Amino acid sequence: MTISIDSTTTPSNGKADKNGVHIKNGSTVSENNRAVDIGIAVRACDSEAVPGILKEISSFGTSPPTDLDTTRLELLANARALVRALETPRETMIKHNWAQPGCHTAITTCYNAGVFDVLKGGPMTVDEIAKGVGKNREVLARLLKHISAMGYVQETGSDEYAPTNFSTALTIPIIGDGYPCLAGGALRSGLHFHEYMENTNYATPNAELGPYQDAFDTKMNMFQYMVANPPLGKQFNHHMGGYRQGRPSWMDPTFYPVEKQLFTGFDTSPDAALLVDIGGSLGHDLEEFRTKYPDAPGRLVLQDLPEVIDTIQHLNPKIERMSYDFHTEQPVKAARAYYMHSVLHDWPDEVCKSILKQIVGAMKPGYSKLLINENVIPDKGADWQATALDMMMLTLFSSKERTLNDWHQLLESSEFGLKIVRVWNVQNSQESLIECELA
Ligand SMILES: C[S@@+](CC[C@H](N)C(=O)[O-])C[C@H]1O[C@@H](n2cnc3c(N)ncnc32)[C@H](O)[C@@H]1O
Incomplete structure (x- = not known):
């Protein structure tokens, strides 16, 4: 069966551009779709791949x-x-x-x-749950039914549920707080990104008046917005503590020889x-560094x-707390290492240069190092978590x-006189440690 889109029909409140592309509310529908048979949409995406994937899975054995x-x-x-195929x-x-946005909504609300x-x-x-939390039973029942249909709580009877490891892990604030934090202070920017790009004729997003400022109708950047709208700031800091859990850490000796390079x-x-x-x-x-290297x-x-x-x-009392804006003079001079984790990716190059200038000004030649713990996106075969983060950077900060x-x-x-000495990495790590020194 072939579907056809009537090329003479333009949506009542839409318009067609010179290529015959219908534009409505910032979305486009190409008429080229006429050539595609609807049958493709209702058959498995890639049945031919299924036997090979199953063979691969069975090669792992039964346990x-x-x-x-x-x-x-x-x-x-x-x-x-296998699922995609x-x-x-x-x-x-x-x-x-439907399902994934609905699941995010349901989890956030229940959380x-x-x-x-x-x-x-x-x-x-x-x-019992509604009584326990003192909230509307009817809505909770519907939210839980979807969370259960998606497999994240276990249905044990009619309107009766048991926790899963996932739902229990959500009760740890550094894991669970990511949901309300992103729902309240971030995701709107991604949802409206296509409109922003349409309106700016697909120019590279601008950091001052970018998709975030457009979506949230603010002049603030995401950090400022979250701090100004409690509890988003606190939730974001928790989320920063949570996203990194269980990933290879640069301070492990198999990743970066801390004692040799720093001590x-x-x-x-x-x-x-x-x-x-x-x-x-x-x-x-x-905290992790102090625990791993107490001496x-x-x-x-x-x-x-x-x-x-x-x-x-x-905070471990041996760690000094210092309020500091990284666009101002770095007060700690000649440290062995200045370290930034997931900081530069938040900013476009010009802003990064302002941050780097302050660090370079404090570094001692032949002694100080700059350690940057971030993604290094490969030309081919990028990891989905790294590319997902790139989408966040694009839509939240106009960065990458x-x-x-x-x-x-x-x-x-040339303005810094820095050189990359080595990029350190280990298997299964999305992030690298970029070690720099003054040239
Ligand atoms: C993406 S978070 C990374 C946090 C932490 N390094 C980590 O990996 O978990 C970026 C951090 O930069 C901080 N930040 C933003 N603007 C800053 C500024 N002008 N001066 C100092 N820190 C700033 C934010 O408050 C936030 O803690």
């Missing part, structure tokens, strides 16, 4: 060691490939447009209502700084905006996850 992250990730990649395009389209905290003691009925040759004078974490949020990285010499300094530093409740070439261009720009 693969899923505690080994490499095995687990390979199996997961195959399982995802078996789903029809129509099903995938419905999943993207804010405290449902997952109560459900931890389950199985329990919706009546050897360290200036042992009393006020010498070992590591300055710039834009370090609540200090999760320095490390020198000061550990945590720097972030005062609104963030002032919200820190628990950088390729190796991008990093060379930014960091080795």
Whole structure:
């Protein structure tokens, strides 16, 4: 069967451009669709691939060691490939447009209502859950039904649910807070991005008046907006603590030889700084460093905006808290290493240069290092988590996850006199450690 779109019919409140493309509310529909048979939308996306994927999966045996992250990730990649191959395009389209956004909505609302905290003691009925959280039963029942249909809580009876490891993990604030934080202070920008691009004729987004400012009708950047709209700021800081859990960490000896690169040759004078974490949020990285290297010499300094530093409740007393705006003079001079984790990706090159200028001004030639913990997007075969983050950077900050070439261009720009000494990485890590020194 062939569907046809009547080329003489323009949507009543839409318009057609000179290519015959219908434009309505910022969306476009190409008339080329007329050539495609609807049958393709209702058959498995790639039945021919299914036997090969199943063979690959069966090669893992009946009880693969899923505690080994490499095995687990390979199996997961195959399982995802199997789902994509078996789903029809129509099903995938419905999943993207109804099921996944609906699931995010349902989880966010239940999370804010405290449902997952109560459900931890389950199985329990919706009546019991609604009573436990003191909220409207009718809506909770519908939200839970969708979360269950998506497989994230377990249905144990009619309007009765049991927790899963996923729903229980949501009760840890650094895991669960990502939902209300992104729902309230971020995702709107992505939802309106296509309109922003249409309105700007697909120009590279502008950082001052970008998609975020457009969608949120604000002059603030995302950090400022979240701080100005509590509890988004606090939730964002939790999210920063959560997204990195379980990933390979640069401070592990198999990733970066910390002792050889940082401790050897360290200036042992009393006020010498070992590591300055710039834009370090609540200090999760320095906490991890302190735990992994309890006898490390020198000061550990945590720097972030005062609104963030002032919200820190628990921090190892050996870590110094310092309110600092990274566009101003770096107060800690000649540290062994200045460190930034997921900071430069938030900003376009011009803003990064302002941040880098302050660091370079404080570095001691032949001694100080700049350590950047970020994605280095490969030319081929990029990881989906890294490209997902790139979409966030594009729509939230008009910035990007950088390729190796991008990093060379930014960091080795002649105005700084920096050179990349080495890019460190390990298997299964989306992030790298880019080690720089003054040239
Ligand atoms: C994406 S978060 C990364 C946080 C942390 N490094 C991590 O990886 O979990 C970026 C951090 O930069 C901080 N930041 C934004 N603007 C800043 C500024 N002008 N000066 C200092 N820190 C800033 C934010 O408050 C936030 O904590």
